[in-house]
Amino acid sequence: MIVRIATLTFLAAAFSLAACSSTPVETDSAEPVTHFDPAKDPYWQDPRWDKALLDAIQSVVHDPVDAADTSAPGLHATVKFAFLDGAIEYPEITASTGKQDLDKLMLRQVASAKVPRPTGIGTDQPHEFELDLQMLTPFESFQDGIYATIDTWKIYPVDAIRDGWQGSATVSFDYLDGKAGNIVVTKSSGNKDLDRASLAIVTRATLPPTPAGYVGKTLHMEATFCYALYQSENDRKRCPTGSNVILVTGTRIR
Numbered sequence: 180m181i182v183r184i185a186t187l188t189f190l191a192a193a194f195s196l197a198a199c200s201s202t203p204v205e206t207d208s209a210e211p212v213t214h215f216d217p218a219k220d221p222y223w224q225d226p227r228w229d230k231a232l233l234d235a236i237q238s239v240v241h242d243p244v245d246a247a248d249t250s251a252p253g254l255h256a257t258v259k260f261a262f263l264d265g266a267i268e269y270p271e272i273t274a275s276t277g278k279q280d281l282d283k284l285m286l287r288q289v290a291s292a293k294v295p296r297p298t299g300i301g302t303d304q305p306h307e308f309e310l311d312l313q314m315l316t317p318f319e320s321f322q323d324g325i326y327a328t329i330d331t332w333k334i335y336p337v338d339a340i341r342d343g344w345q346g347s348a349t350v351s352f353d354y355l356d357g358k359a360g361n362i363v364v365t366k367s368s369g370n371k372d373l374d375r376a377s378l379a380i381v382t383r384a385t386l387p388p389t390p391a392g393y394v395g396k397t398l399h400m401e402a403t404f405c406y407a408l409y410q411s412e413n414d415r416k417r418c419p420t421g422s423n424v425i426l427v428t429g430t431r432i433r
Contacts, residue, residue, distance in 0.1 A: 222299030
């Protein structure tokens with residue numbers, strides 16, 4: 180059996196509404212809760228361990244370009260491997276980065292990952308997995324850290340939830356030494372409350388400090404905020420994909 184685990188983006192965590200108000204609005208998780216019983220279920224059905232597996236492998240996969248290189252090639256590949264007794268065995272590329280030397284490097288990096296031991300049935304048996312992995316440059320990793328920080332400041336305006344507004348707004352900004360400047364909406368959601376909220380999220384966010392290689396450099400970035408009233412799986416599917424997409428979900432109370 181092959182278990183396929185999709186790449187997690189900021190994106191890739193718990194998506195929830197962060198709003199405080201006396202208005203009868205409630206938060207809603209974008210993912211259904213999965214109940215895992217280690218006494219009855221095979222370890223590969225444990226969603227927490229699945230995420231730990233992906234995180235452990237993704238943390239060692241990287242493009243070894245110079246940190247001063249601010250290009251963002253967006254390289255990714257799919258790797259299949261067997262897992263047994265805490266070790267990754269027989270990794271192979273099933274979808275290439277497009278560069279043979281980087282494919283070989285990714286396989287070595289994947290094999291070096293230290294994965295937490297699972298709990299559940301079948302931990303003494305080999306199992307096959309297939310993962311979609313990003314091969315980030317140092318700059319792309321830094322960008323992801325900024326988007327992850329911005330994600331923690333997201334909020335779905337209460338009035339927009341009440342009125343049923345959904346949509347995506349793109350905000351561009353210049354990062355310089357830990358601060359965001361020139362913050363503007365470059366693509367409107369079609370709703371002024373959602374556009375204003377998107378600007379406010381970037382403006383208020385406390386961004387990560389600047390790594391040594393980027394001190395004094397202005398780095399242009401864009402974050403897309405997708406606001407979805409999570410009433411069905413199709414609501415979330417309306418959102419674009421990408422490491423700079425921040426999903427903001429809420430539930431209307433009728």
